[in-house]
Amino acid sequence: MKVIILKDAAAVAAYGANIFKKQLQKKPDSVLGLATGSTPVALYKELIKLSEAKEFSFAGVTTFNLDEYLGLDGEHPQSYRYFMNEQLFNHVDIDKSKTQVPPGNAQDPVAACNDYEADIDAAGGIDIQLLGIGRNGHIGFNEPSSSLASRTRVKTLTLDTINDNSRFFADGEYQPHLSITMGIGTILESKKVVLLATGASKADAIAATVEGPLTAACPASALQLHQDAVIIIDEEAASRLADQAFYKHIEVENQKLEERLGL
Numbered sequence: 001m002k003v004i005i006l007k008d009a010a011a012v013a014a015y016g017a018n019i020f021k022k023q024l025q026k027k028p029d030s031v032l033g034l035a036t037g038s039t040p041v042a043l044y045k046e047l048i049k050l051s052e053a054k055e056f057s058f059a060g061v062t063t064f065n066l067d068e069y070l071g072l073d074g075e076h077p078q079s080y081r082y083f084m085n086e087q088l089f090n091h092v093d094i095d096k097s098k099t100q101v102p103p104g105n106a107q108d109p110v111a112a113c114n115d116y117e118a119d120i121d122a123a124g125g126i127d128i129q130l131l132g133i134g135r136n137g138h139i140g141f142n143e144p145s146s147s148l149a150s151r152t153r154v155k156t157l158t159l160d161t162i163n164d165n166s167r168f169f170a171d172g173e174y175q176p177h178l179s180i181t182m183g184i185g186t187i188l189e190s191k192k193v194v195l196l197a198t199g200a201s202k203a204d205a206i207a208a209t210v211e212g213p214l215t216a217a218c219p220a221s222a223l224q225l226h227q228d229a230v231i232i233i234d235e236e237a238a239s240r241l242a243d244q245a246f247y248k249h250i251e252v253e254n255q256k257l258e259e260r261l262g263l
């Protein structure tokens with residue numbers, strides 16, 4: 001696990017975007033795993049700028065989103081499909097038929113979950129998966145107690161998550177309590193994982209993810225098992241980590257090594 005501690009949210013977005021830029025320059029037909037929530041928005045803005053500057057193209061890219069509310073169709077302004085269109089897909093040269101978000105309006109959600117897994121496999125697996133993190137350590141909608149081997153399935157949201165996400169819904173508006181989410185096992189099969197977190201409200205979750213035990217009580221701690229997981233955080237989100245100085249020291253050494261190897 002690589003832990004990158006940066007000054008602020010803007011630096012986190014720029015660092016994350018650079019990883020995606022390198023990926024898309026190296027492999028224009030990459031399969032990207034994408035995330036919603038407020039944290040990735042700044043990174044998507046960076047990617048839009050970079051693609052406008054012709055640093056890379058989205059034309060050959062396939063995408064799979066992590067999760068979706070069960071009960072909302074893609075036209076609903078709070079659906080994650082709508083979010084992705086608004087925040088990224090409508091602004092880049094992506095082929096929308098190659099963008100997948102779990103179907104929140106599926107007649108048979110269980111079959112839809114199995115189909116989603118099959119579609120990821122058929123695309124050759126995910127090259128790079130973007131993640132945010134919930135205050136309780138959830139990734140996607142894999143809430144605490146989720147099996148660390150779980151696959152795409154229907155999950156009930158915790159009351160904390162429902163509360164945290166209620167800010168996006170108008171007063172009295174229907175807010176789903178169920179979701180379809182990639183499983184933790186699904187996420188762990190991505191070739192690379194990039195998790196972004198900013199702000200003091202994420203500090204406990206980040207400490208549990210990086211330095212806590214491997215436990216279903218903090219789903220993101222499963223990333224300790226991944227061979228290529230990068231945790232990009234600002235100073236506030238890093239504030240509860242015991243070994244901050246060590247992670248910063250590693251990054252300085254890594255930069256030197258990458259320069260020497262011309263990476």
Ligand SMILES: N[C@@H]1[C@@H](O)[C@H](O)[C@@H](COP(=O)(O)O)O[C@@H]1O
Nearest residue numbers: 036037038039132133134140141
């Ligand atoms: N399902 C999403 C997660 O994928 C996201 O990481 C989390 C944190 O969101 P934010 O970045 O707004 O804090 O919110 C939701 O619950």
